[in-house]
Amino acid sequence: xxxxxxxxxxxxxxxxxxxFDDLNVFYVTLDRTAAIDVPGRRFYTIRExxxxxxxxxxxxxxxxxxxxxxxxxxxxxxxxxxPALIAVILARYLxxxxxxxxxxxxxxxxxxxxxxxxxxxxxxxxxxxxxxAEAQNDNVRHPEHWGAVL
Numbered sequence: 001x002x003x004x005x006x007x008x009x010x011x012x013x014x015x016x017x018x019x020f021d022d023l024n025v026f027y028v029t030l031d032r033t034a035a036i037d038v039p040g041r042r043f044y045t046i047r048e049x050x051x052x053x054x055x056x057x058x059x060x061x062x063x064x065x066x067x068x069x070x071x072x073x074x075x076x077x078x079x080x081x082x083p084a085l086i087a088v089i090l091a092r093y094l095x096x097x098x099x100x101x102x103x104x105x106x107x108x109x110x111x112x113x114x115x116x117x118x119x120x121x122x123x124x125x126x127x128x129x130x131x132x133a134e135a136q137n138d139n140v141r142h143p144e145h146w147g148a149v150l
Contacts, residue, residue, distance in 0.1 A: 001025070001026055001027075001028060001067075001068075001071065001073035001075070001076045001077070001087065001091065001097075002016070002017075002020065002025055002026070002027050002028070002076075002077050002078070003027070003028040003029070003076060003077075003078045003083070003084045003087045004028075004029055004078050004079045004080060004081055004084055005029065005030050005048070005080070005081030005082075005083060005084065006029055006030045006031045006034065008104060008105075008106055009078075009079045009080050009081050009084070009104055010029055010031070010034055010037075010079075011150075012079040012102070012104065012105065012149045012150060013027075013029075013077075013078070013079045014037055015149040015150060016077070016079070016102075016149055017037075017038070025041060026041060026042035026043065026044065026071055026073075027041055027042070027043050027044070028043075028044045028045070028046060028064070028067060028087065029045060029046075030045060030046060030047070030048050030083065031045065032045045042071070044063075044067050046059075046060045046063040046064060046067075046083055047059040047060045047063060047083075048060070048083065049061075049082045049083045049086065050082050051082075051113075056083075057082070057086065060083045060086055061086050061090070064083070064086055064087050064090055065090055065094075068087070068090055068091055068094065068095060072095060073091060073095070073097050074095075074097055074098065075097055075098045075099070075100070076088055076091040076092075076097050076098070076099045076100070077099075077100040077102070078100070078101055078102065079102045079103075079104060079149070080101070080102070080103055080104045080112060080114055080115060080118075081114060082113075082114050084101075084114070085101075085114040085117055085118055085121075088101060088118060088121050088122055089121050092121055092122075092123070098123050098124075099121065099122045099123050099124070100122060100123065100124040100126070101115065101118035101119075101121075101122035101124070101125050101126065102126045102128065102149065103115035103118070103126065103127045103128065103132075103143065104128070105128040105129075105148055105149065105150050107127075107129070107132075108129055110132065111127060111132060111143060115127070115143070119141055119142075119143060124144070125141070125143045125144065126143055126144050126145065126146055127143040127144070127145055128145070128147070128148040128149065128150075129145065129148075130145045132145070133145035
């Protein structure tokens with residue numbers, strides 16, 4: 001499962017698409033017109049969820065739960081957003097899927113709010129900025145830096 005919100009998160013996820021060419025992958029995002037970017041692939045849309053749209057969390061959570069039960073992914077990868085965090089949590093704890101969070105390249109000074117939370121749940125937790133991955137002597141998990149998608 002490859003999941004993200006729209007805009008820059010989706011653009012970054014699409015930059016990773018060639019890595020999924022030989023895999024049985026399906027896509028989840030917020031905008032149904034994005035289906036044009038993944039022809040021939042299973043595609044789902046979910047509701048936006050954010051601090052400004054708190055009710056959206058329940059709806060998006062239910063939609064994601066339905067998709068996860070139907071598809072049963074073994075891996076979930078995301079380039080971020082609050083709805084994607086819901087997908088990571090549900091997939092990890094309900095399906096025991098491996099989860100990969102790649103925080104948006106737009107977050108140059110610190111991890112996004114969802115990205116900070118993702119560190120508690122994602123098996124692989126990545127930042128696209130090397131300086132955000134620098135370990136400090138505080139015995140706290142830090143994101144890893146494997147490069148950038150843009």
